[in-house]
Amino acid sequence: MTSNSFRYSKSMIVIHWLTALLVLGAWLTAEGGRKVIENPPLLHFTLGLAVLVLIVPRLILRLSGAAPDTSAQRGWLATAAKAGHGLLYxxxxxxxxxxxxxxxxxxxxxxxxxxxxxxxxxxVQGPPGLIADLHENAGTFILILAGLHALMAVWHQLVLRDGTLQRMSLR
Incomplete structure (x- = not known):
């Protein structure tokens, strides 16, 4: 299953791994609470907004067929994969x-x-509110979800032996 029809395009692969690095970098450079006012985390802002910018070409590529067709996958694993990818997006x-x-x-x-x-x-004066709390908690949640995503890729590769990791490598 390593033919080109089963592989991601090189552009999708680069965007995938760059996004992963940006998300990790944004999490590592995050600042919490009101100290953001005195010392805004400019690197965190840049990394996070770069993720947002990259989502546009990523979605265009995905919709234009730069991702392998997964419509043949069935069952609860396929449903979980679609839900997981949707949540990541x-x-x-x-x-x-x-x-x-x-x-x-x-x-x-x-x-x-x-x-x-x-x-x-x-x-506003006082706490920034629910959206700020959601942002902080979702930042940790995306790392957990990305970790599960990586574990599933390894499981596919080592247990199912379906070539998942080769499809997302540049070689």
């Missing part, structure tokens, strides 16, 4: 937006690659 879009929103509520200016982005909402 939701988090890849939602995390950067909720972070940007939370920063806006704290009155923190968000920059991306030197460009000042507009605030998504007006600043």
């Amino acid at each position: 939701l988090l890849l879009i939602g995390l950067p937006i909720t972070g940007w929103y939370a920063a806006s509520r704290m009155g923190v200016t968000v920059y991306f690659l030197g460009l000042q982005l507009p605030a998504l909402t007006a600043p």
Whole structure:
């Protein structure tokens, strides 16, 4: 199962691994609480927003057929895989937006690659609210979900022997 019809395109592979690195980097550079106001985590903002930017070509590539056809997969594993991928995509879009929103509520200016982005909402006094809490918790959840995603890829490779890891490698 390693022919090109079963492989991801090189573009999809690069975007996949770059996204994984960006998500990990964003998590490692995260700051919590009100100290963000005094010392905004610009690297965290840049890494998180880069994830959001990469989702556009990723979705275009996926919809244009740069991913292998998985319609032959059936059963609960196929359903779980679709749900897991859907949740990952939701988090890849939602995390950067909720972070940007939370920063806006704290009155923190968000920059991306030197460009000042507009605030998504007006600043508030006190805690930034539920969206900020969701952002913080979802940041950890995406790592857990990505870890499960990786474990399933290894399981597919070693137990099912279906060539999953070869489809996502550049060689």
